Amino acid sequence: MDLVTPGLGLIVWTTLVFLILVFLLGKFAWKPILSAVQAREEAIDQALKQAESARAEMGKLQASNEQLLKQAREEREAIVKEGRAMRDAMVAEAKESASVEAAKILESARTQIHQEKMAAVTELKNQVAQLAVDMAEKILRAELAQPEVAKANIDRDLKDLNLN
């Protein structure tokens, strides 16, 4: 039964030593260690949080960058489109004006041709008339040079006239 009978001496010594240990370790070991560990945990926590917020910030920045890029792209697109439209308009306008001009030229050419033609016709008429007059003069002169022929002709004409 010795084994399960606690000895007084050892009880006293254990109590004493254990209390001293609780005090000394508590004051000079656990307190600094635990507070250091806690401080480190907090520091790590904070660093993690900061990293997280930095990452979020970066994400935001990236998003805004993208937004800007997109905007720029859209703007470029718009400008290109506008340019294209303008070019098309200009081409169309040029075409239009060219065709109008061409028509105008054509018209004026036609008018000129017509005038020229008319002038030519008039000239031709005049010349024909002149020729006719000249021929008539010549004929008349020849007729008048031979009075019997002329008289016979005039008689026949007169006869014709009477018969009418």
Added chain:
Amino acid sequence: MGLGRFFTLLTAVILPMGSMVASEEVGHSEHVSTSVEHAEVEAHAPNEEAFNPNEMIMHHIADSHGWHILDWNGHAVSIPLPVILWTNEGLVMFSSSEFHHDIEGHHVVNAGGQQFVNKHEKIYYAGTEEKPMDFSITKNVLALLVGAALLLLIFFSAARFYAKNTNKAPRGLASFVEPLILFVRDDIARGAIPEKHLNRFVPYLLTLFFFIWVNNLLGLVPFFPGGANLTGNIAVTLVLAAFTLVITNINGTKDYWMHIVWMPGVPTALKPILALIELIGVFTKPFSLMIRLFANITAGHILVLSLVSLIFIFESVWISPGSIILTLFISTLELLVAALQAYVFTMLTAMSFGAAVEEHHHDDHAHADGHH
């Protein structure tokens, strides 16, 4: 000697030749023989110095004045320790070597005008059955001081690292002890004690855990200054359990006491019966702590010693390989037990503290289920 008989039985179970053990019982041996030739001599003259494993084991696991290290040429070599007695005539001190290894009460020591004898490591006034109060630095007290010094050395050096390095990853000793400290804080204390009270109890729990663990491990070291059965001594486990009891109850909230003396939510007729049970429970919980640690560590020492004793029981060197392998196996197991028992003791203590400071949020349902 009920325990002695138990050890005989234990050895008899381990041994296929139980009859040999019975024959050993007749002899009277003082110390373990460490030499094989010596054992052979014994075989020729069994009546002279037959090996008695019970006596050896009991002697080892009990406390003693003077630290027996080894036997040399049949003489015991031990470290003398101071004997400190509070006698009828005041304080008396002398060296344990003055008993000349006598524990049968034959050798009388004269000190402070009084006479003392050592009967089985208990000191009596010579010729009487009266004992002075014994505050000697015994083997276990020395082991306790060695353990305490080791704890201070380890954790003061670790603390120095933290003082020098703020917010740095732990290195060296600190990197070894920090996970253990965090284990006690986060896995033992945090689960059992409400966060609000955690910081109050963690330092105590840390001291408790490392005290038990380090002393358990020192007990497994087979040579001086290890090998003392400190945490397997009922006085030590008694003190530790008493601390748990006292700290639990001085921190007990009104809620805690109400649950003991007047359990809410049970029929009034049952309340006195429950109060009785709960009051007994206040003491049985630390009592079981005391017994558990004592029994586990003592059993480990007994097992290892029994297995080593096989060599001397068989009186044959050929049994030693088997004995060594078995001893190695059990010693390894004991390493686990050393940590496990420290964990269990600390865990249950933390739960006890937690129960003392816990604030119950009662509703009628909780009452109907009943607590504890």
